[in-house]
Amino acid sequence: AAVMTGGHCGCGFGTTxxxxxxxxxLTDKYLPSPxxxxxxxxxxxLFIDFFNAAIITFFINLVK
Structure with missing residues (x-):
């Protein structure tokens, strides 16, 4: 759970x-998490790219 949370925080910083x-x-301190x-x-x-494209397209069409 700690490794997954650290990964989520890293995505929150902006990049994979x-x-x-x-x-x-975190895997140096805790056990690995495959x-x-x-x-x-x-x-x-992968998924964030698809959602970003859909959200940007939606808002561009909303402004037109």
Whole structure:
């Protein structure tokens, strides 16, 4: 849970590489979490791009 939370905080800082750096730092102190290293990059790197494109398109059409 700590590794997953660290990854979420890293995504909140703005980029997926920061999330991975946070998770790697936490795995030095705690046990590794393969689930976190699978979920966070997929959500941070893939799903967010699709949602951002949809949200930006929605608001551009709303302003027109």
């Amino acid at each position: 590489p920061k999330a991975l750096a946070n998770m790697e730092a 689930k976190a290293f699978f979920v966070i990059p997929i959500v941070g790197g």
